[in-house]
Amino acid sequence: MSFVGKKFPNLSVNAMNDLGDTFKINILEEAQKSNKKVLLFWYPKDFTFVCPTELHAFQAALGEFEKRNTMVIGASCDTAEVHFAWLSTAKDNGGIEGVTYPILADSNRNLASTLGILDITDEAYNEETGVVTVEGDNVTYRATYLIDEEGTVFHEGVNHMPLGRNVNEFLRLIDAYTHVQEKGEVCPANWEEGKDAMTADRSGVANYLSAHAN
DSSP states (O other), X not given: OOOBTSBXXXXXXXXXOTTSOEEEXXXXXXXXXXXXXXXXXXXXXXXXXXXXXXXXXXXXXXXXXXXXXXXXXXEEXXXXXXXXXXXXXXXGGTOOTTOOSOEEEOTTOHHHHHHTOBOOEEEEEETTTTEEEEESOSOBOEEEEEEOTTSBEEEEEEEOTTOOOOHHHHHHHHHHHHHHHHHOOBOOTTOOTTSOOBOSSHHHHHHHHHHTOO
16 A cells, blocks of 8 residues: 555654664654654665665765755664664674664564565465464565655655665655745656756646757
8 A cells, every 4th residue: 555645654663773772763753743854764684785785875865864854764674672783883894883863673563564565475374273474574675755744655665675775866856845845836757956847737837848848
């Protein structure tokens, strides 16, 4: 089920920060109470391969997100203790030391299950034993959610495990959505900050296409 255009699920989840503190985060409440946008990105597992490259990439761009009044929050189904062990591991040893944004520890998978982003396939129920078995690691795909100041999801995307994300695309999407919020215009294909937008009517698209014929 898509959550675009809907409120983000109202669930509190354990989280860990770089100081070793475990606390609860409710993404919906964070957006609404702080009056900020939220970028929430999920990754499959701590201590793996593509994952640390993404966490460091989001950290490197953290200042750009903060300029856009946007909080960055990571998430996986690992425990808070495993998160802290990874946060305490040096970058040149495959760790994420230096990451400062919070990381959700959805180890009971309440939020990931609600979002429908777990890699579960081929559920089977054994009538004799009452046991349900599944294929897959029961971890999340590389899902990303952009949430506005009212807690409404305005972008969601899911990558398969081997495919790392392009952090700059999320900055572009935030810029575009902010332009819509502030100007009331819509953003055409390949729009970037400073480029022409257009009004959402017949004359708007006609004028835009004629001005950008090449």
